[in-house]
Every structure is written in structure tokens, then in C-alpha cells.
Amino acid sequence: MTAAGSDSAELRETPLRAAHEALGATLVDFAGWLMPLRYSSEKAEHTAVREKAGLFDLSHMGEIHVLGAQAAALLDHALVGYLSKVAVGRARYTMITDAEGGVLDDLIVYRLADEHYLVVANAANAGTVLAALTERAAGFDARIEDRSAETALIALQGPAAVEILAPLTDADLDEIKYYAGYRHTVAGHPVLLARTGYTGEDGFELFVEPASDAPAVWDALLKAGEPHGLVPAGLSSRDTLRLEAGMPLYGQELSRDLTPFDAGQGRVVKFEKEGDFVGREALRRAADRGRSRKLIGLVGRGRRPVRKGMPVLRDGVEVGSVTSGAPSPTLGKPIAMAYVDAELDTSEGAFTVDVRGRSEEVDVVGLPFYKRER
16 A cells, blocks of 8 residues: 555655565655555554564665776765775665765665675765765766666664575675675576664665665565564654664754764764865864764653654753654663753753643653664
């Protein structure tokens, strides 16, 4: 089914739409794509990922390849990270900012070969990232190739991920470390197999090219995972999983109005790299002046969910705003991330959130809310 009032004819579709419909998914508009929100209940899908495994269609993400003799130099200039230092086969979390240091998107960049990188952008920002990289490539011996339409992305996440995937691939999964990715086959189809994810669990992301191979890979994973409790999972459970894991979401914890330092992500900015990079001066000023706000975790004492945009108060005085919030299936309580004044002492005072005119008591906790056992 599709969401009420949505016009699927105007939305982009992933190669797995028919599979989602066959599984009874609720399909909704997400960043201009027709995507599965849930298949059964978001709580059941969330719990499956925490305890067994879940399978996600992430084919709405952008896949932008950077190739050429100066691919590394270009990315060092275009992004805040030190991408020329990334070894072949490894990946790096980084960001792209504007000249004022505002975050245009957060990214994962894979180094596939000495002169070949894959930049993975959020669906809503893929066009922005492509345009920025294309503009910043001027003067470099490098080329930009947008392969988003030719690439499908499937994520297998959860404690049973290795057991499910192992019989289907030629890869020795023990040799694929966290934030690494190599070319292998899965169910006989070529993929870039990466040990990355956005759930707080162990797992893999499979970049399938050509995208037309995705239904066969999806079906093989579902079949192999059935004895292990694998379920298809939608965007709703993905959001509560990443929230429990304290992972930022663009448009909520990250935006063009925030620098990486404002967001508490200053570690991704590498001033030590050679040469200039876009936003360097503005980011240096941001680092020197310190943060005006800080991101905190909140756990509700009651049952009413806390949502984005709700005011955070200490002793009745507004001190910040919720950026993400939802009931936590793992904790059994409402949780939220919020920005508050950087100088605020969160160890004292009575904290509440204004939930539609009613004060809900909350406790300030460290992030993340959930961390898997290793």
C-alpha cells in the first residue's frame, strides 16, 4: 500500500518496489522516493534488528564516484576529512561544508582503489553533494560520476548478520573489519560489501551494481535469514535504531546552520592535512570560539513521547530544543536528543520538555542510549 494522499507516479522508485509491495509494506514519500516505512510493526522490526537481524532497502542514498590521479587531493580539498590518508579497502565518516563551515551533508567515503573513491550521500542531499563536488573538482585531474541510478543499496543489520550472510558470499567475513569494504559476490552477484551501518548493531551494507540485481540479492538474503529470525525493516525502525545509538540525522542534529563543531563532531575536521579545503577558515574560527550549544540525551520518566522541536526547560526556563525523539523499544521509555546552551550545567536542576503545553519530566543522560556488547 502507499501512504494516503501520496502520488507515487511522481516519486522515484527503488528496484525493490515490487518486493516491498509483496511483503505488505506501507510505502511513503521520503526525500522524493517511494520507500517502505514499515512492513508489520516498527517495534517488531526494531526488536528483530537488536536481537536477530533486519533487512533494509537504502537504494535512495546517493552513490557518487570520484576517480583519477588527483581524486584523493580533490576530496581533501572538497571535504573536511583527510581522505588521502584512508587506506584502500577502508571507509571514513566525514562531512562536506560550505565556505562558512555550515554542514551540507554528512557522508561515508570508501576508498576502492588508489585513484577511486565512493562518496555516499543522504538521499535528500545527494544533488547538493554532487553539485558541490563537481564545482570543487575544477582544476583537479579527477572526474565525478554519479552512479546513484545504477546502484542499489541493501543493509543487513543485527547480531545474526554474519551467520546469515556467510553461506551466500565468497568473502571471509572475519577479515572485513568495521568501516571496511571490498568487492565480493553475494548470491552470485557482484557487490561492494561493507561492514557499515546506521543501527548501532553489527552488520553489512551491500552496494549492488547493476541495480537490477538487487531483487535477487534481497530474496536470497530473506530466504537465508528466515531460520535466524530475519525480517524486512523500514524507515521507521531505522530511525529509532539510530536514535538509540546516538547517531545524528541530517536535518535534525545536523544542518547548514551548524558547523561540525556546533554539532559536537569537530573530530571529523582535519586541520592537519596539507593544502586548503573549503570552509577551513570558518571552521578554524568555530573551533577557536567553542560551541554555543551542546547535544544531550534525554530519557522521559513518563510515557508521552518527546518529539522534534519541543522546548527543553530547566527549572521552568527554556534552555534548548529537541532535535529527535521517539519511544525507545529497547529501553521502554521515551528518549530524545536535544541541543541546549553549551555552558549549561546539566548535572543540576529539574529538566522537563514542553509536550503540547504539558511538562514532562526527563533525565539527562550520556549518549548513546544503547551500545551493543562486543
